Amino acid sequence: MSWSTLPLTAAIALLAAMPSLASAQPDNVQRVRDWAASCSACHGPAGRAPANSPVPGLAGRPQADLVAQMQAFKAGTRPATVMHQIAKGYTDEQIAAIAAWFAAVK
């Protein structure tokens, strides 16, 4: 390795260490869409709940709000019928990526 390649190597190492950036890479988009699809079974297509649905919609809601709710379910601080179990099935990185996906739905 020469000195001139060092900054690039450092930039790649930095990118790899950032899950939020890494999950925004195109090759992960399909994976995140698959995770989001499992939520859509209850929350409606692309997180758009049908009118009068007892399950709240997720589409277009701020990512931070969705993450906060998911973390509260996961930690058990927000009581739930099903979401506490579902939330435990995802890592923090997955929750952030799924929340970003739903937040981006127009």
Ligand code: HEC
């Ligand atoms: C089996 C049906 C089901 C699935 C699958 C499901 N949810 Fe839920 N979700 C619910 C129900 C029902 C509630 C209301 C809280 C409760 O009783 O668990 C809820 C509540 C929520 C809330 C809180 C919304 C609010 O307005 O307070 C969020 C955020 C959420 N779900 C995200 C997700 C995500 C993300 C996924 C996929 C990883 C998912 N849900 C999968 C049924 C489901």
